[in-house]
Amino acid sequence: MVTQLTDDIGPAALLPALQSMGGHIEYLDSFASTTLAKQSSLRSLYEELLLRLSPIAKTTDEDEIFAQWVADAIADSASERAKRLADASPLPQTRHQIVKTFRRNPDVVAEVLLRAKGVCEGCRTPAPFQRPDGSFYLEVHHVKRLADGGHDTVDNAIALCPNCHRERHFGRPPNSA
Ligand SMILES: [Zn+2]
Ligand SMILES: [Zn+2]
Numbered sequence: 001m002v003t004q005l006t007d008d009i010g011p012a013a014l015l016p017a018l019q020s021m022g023g024h025i026e027y028l029d030s031f032a033s034t035t036l037a038k039q040s041s042l043r044s045l046y047e048e049l050l051l052r053l054s055p056i057a058k059t060t061d062e063d064e065i066f067a068q069w070v071a072d073a074i075a076d077s078a079s080e081r082a083k084r085l086a087d088a089s090p091l092p093q094t095r096h097q098i099v100k101t102f103r104r105n106p107d108v109v110a111e112v113l114l115r116a117k118g119v120c121e122g123c124r125t126p127a128p129f130q131r132p133d134g135s136f137y138l139e140v141h142h143v144k145r146l147a148d149g150g151h152d153t154v155d156n157a158i159a160l161c162p163n164c165h166r167e168r169h170f171g172r173p174p175n176s177a
Contacts, residue, residue, distance in 0.1 A: 015098060018046070018053060021046050022046065022096050022098065061147065063169070064170075109157070116159035121158040122158065128163075139159070139160055140157050141159075141165050142156055
């Protein structure tokens with residue numbers, strides 16, 4: 001049935017339906033005891049569809065998408081922003097989505113953190129603070145992004161302080177002064 005569904009409609013058209021199904025399952029989960037049977041058949045259909053459709057799901061960088069929305073809002077006129085703010089709900093909106101993410105290798109992160117010895121490999125200053133366990137806080141960044149085909153290897157990763165890390169993602173490219 002699932003195969004027929006995905007072949008008839010086309011997998012891309014099914015993704016939004018699958019997303020709302022995921023939301024529905026979460027909703028049912030909040031009344032777990034009453035709908036267990038219904039839920040489990042729905043859930044197995046959901047999981048089968050998810051498996052079929054996962055190859056076409058896109059990897060997204062939510063931070064970068066949101067940063068673009070902010071840039072668009074800043075570029076808008078003050079009156080447009082004021083109008084939208086006046087109409088906006090004060091309650092934060094939620095949405096369900098199916099996102100394909102990279103599962104990073106924890107050994108790569110561990111090796112890079114050990115290599116850095118608590119010093120940012122970008123600006124060479126010490127990590128800005130320590131975690132509760134006393135370890136130095138640095139973030140491991142892929143020099144060539146995984147989304148661009150970069151490898152999840154020690155050679156393609158550096159440990160950065162939060163400032164340097166944000167700059168790599170959101171700052172000007174090095175030669176654009
Ligand atoms: Zn740094
Ligand atoms: Zn990064």
